[in-house]
Amino acid sequence: MTDTPAVDSETPAAAEGRPATRRKALRILALVVVTIAALWGIWYFLTQAGRVSTDNAYVGADSAAVTALVSGPVKEVRVSGTQAVKKGDVLVILDDADQRIALADAEAALRQARQRYGQASANADAARARVSARGADIAQARARLRDADAAVAKARAELARREGLAGTGAVSGEELTAARTAFASASAARDLAAAAIASAEATRGSASGDLGAAEAVVRGTTIETAPDVAAAQARLEKAQLDLERTIIRAPVAGIVTNRQVQVGQRIAAGAPIMVIVPIATAYVDANYKESQFRKIRIGQPVELTSDYYGGDVVYHGKVIGIAGGTGAAFSLIPAQNATGNWVKVVQRLPVRIALDPKELQAHPLRVGLSMEATIDTRGK
Template sequence: MAEDTAAANIEAPPENGAAMAKRRKLLRLLAIAVVSIAVIWGLWYVLTQAGRVSTDNAYVGADSATVTALVSGPVKAVRVSGTQMVKKGDVLVILDETDQRIAVADAEAALRQARQHYGQSSANADAARARVSARGAEIAQARARLRDADALVAKARAELARRESIAGTGAVSAEELTAARTTLASASAARDLAAAGIASAEATRGSASGDLGAAEAVVRGTTIDTAPDVAAAQARLDKARLDLERTVIRAPVDGVVTNRQVQVGQRIAAGAPIMIIVPVDTAYVDANFKESQFKRIRIGQPVELTSDYYGGDVVYRGKVIGIAGGTGAAFSLIPAQNATGNWVKVVQRLPVRIALDPKDLRAHPLRVGLSMEATIDTRGND
């Protein structure tokens, strides 16, 4: 039996040995190729991928602007449609301005009336000032009359005294003596009347001074433009003109019109939202990274992003600008609570705000809510 086996080995064709040698050579080459690929991949990973953290739980966001009507009124015209791109200042909606034009006319009339009243008050003050001056002149005249009356009283008293001194000699008749006494009494009465005239003139001047004070209080320290009534009327006019301007509703920012809720003929109230403008040129990305990935994530690190919207050929460049203060679960309406002790740890995710390069956004605009894949290069921490 052993001889047959040996004979079979001796008689084995040489082609089998060559095939086995070739197979071993191929296996060695394959092993070398596998090792080489592994080494190359390791070098590539160390040089390009080590220190990078990625997530596909990322979404496009933007600080959208809600357009609201600042005055109420019926809609006269709607100049934009949903999905339309608009620039800041473009006309979006025009309201019927009839009520606002009437309000402007009424405010203009009120302003003219306030100016007229101020002019009247100023004229009244001037008139009161003139009356005070006139009362002062009357007082001076009354005092002059009093001095004249005093002089007449003194003269009449002297005449009476002279006649009384010679009445006993018979040189003065009784009639002359009576006339002298009458003259003195008349002069005394005239003096009393002059004194009363002074008091009356002083009282009149006091009343005029009060009127002057009241008139001056209205205009004191003001001009026709700074008077309270005029200023209030001017403010009402400015408000009416502003309301008239607000009947034309303009875009507050550049962006895309979204969620338009207004139609021609509809009456809208002040403060009612009518549409939303999404500023796609300033879009950002909120990427939700696992808590285990935050060991090396820092603000300012570069980020590469791709979107299913354009495919992997379009790569956006960005930068980490902020890290949220808590997970979404922590700020949910009903935060998760475990009071039973039957707890399974779930890896939490924390939002990272990423600013996109404006040039990339202009070349390939994004829309709010699109999914993104984000990769942060953390190697700058080394």
């Protein structure tokens, strides 16, 4: 019995089918790759096109520096660093002994000024009464002058009659002498009455001058608008304000940082004692390259993430401002690009981004934290 040769199990038809199957698989793979690329392109065009990003962004806030407005020793410190405070909360209390003494002195000065004004008003009334009295004296002196004129006229007539009869012997020398004496006496009384009028008028003039001086102090004013009273009132209000300022309150709500005050320390007016960071109104300053600004506009929406919370927390904000110059332009020593060893450096321009207050309240940030900001330049 002879051995028969082994027959190859792979037929020619199967051998020819392998390349066709490989080509079909490659076509399917190419189709899948093209589909994935097309889908990625559509996704990028719909979601990523027109978006500019930077990780050179940091949280900022308009911090409030708390300063003492009056000097004095520190009596009590009610807050510590990192403590959250509300607007109006008491931060520091100063010893107010000096301010209370100044307030009492200002109150006494105001009472004294009011008293002086009352005296000046009374003096004006008294001067006015004296002027009226001198007017009455003048009227009385003029009446006496009229009586004296009448007496002079009568004495002159008696003297003339007796002098006319003296040559006839009907009038004795004694009667004639008496008539002449009466006339001289009446003339003297008239001169005295005229002098009394002049004296009364002079006295009234002096009284009028005193009245003018007294009225000048109170003319056109009341006890509230008199200069001395108003100045004393202003000093009193300042003393009251200084007393109120011995209690230092939080100007804004935020977190206390950089506390520099201790109990017993004497602080001067204007000395900074702490800083309050209003984290509820924090913003982000994102520094974009100058080549990214072609489509950046104010009001465009922004998405932000923070290393503090990770990528799971996304903040939403909008562009509210673009700086007027780069950081290099306003640095202490600006770059001198006119030198021969100039090397071009891509500059960055700060963009101010406002955050959603509700998101900021849910996930508070701290000043100086790093952020990643993406502006959708397709937004208006």
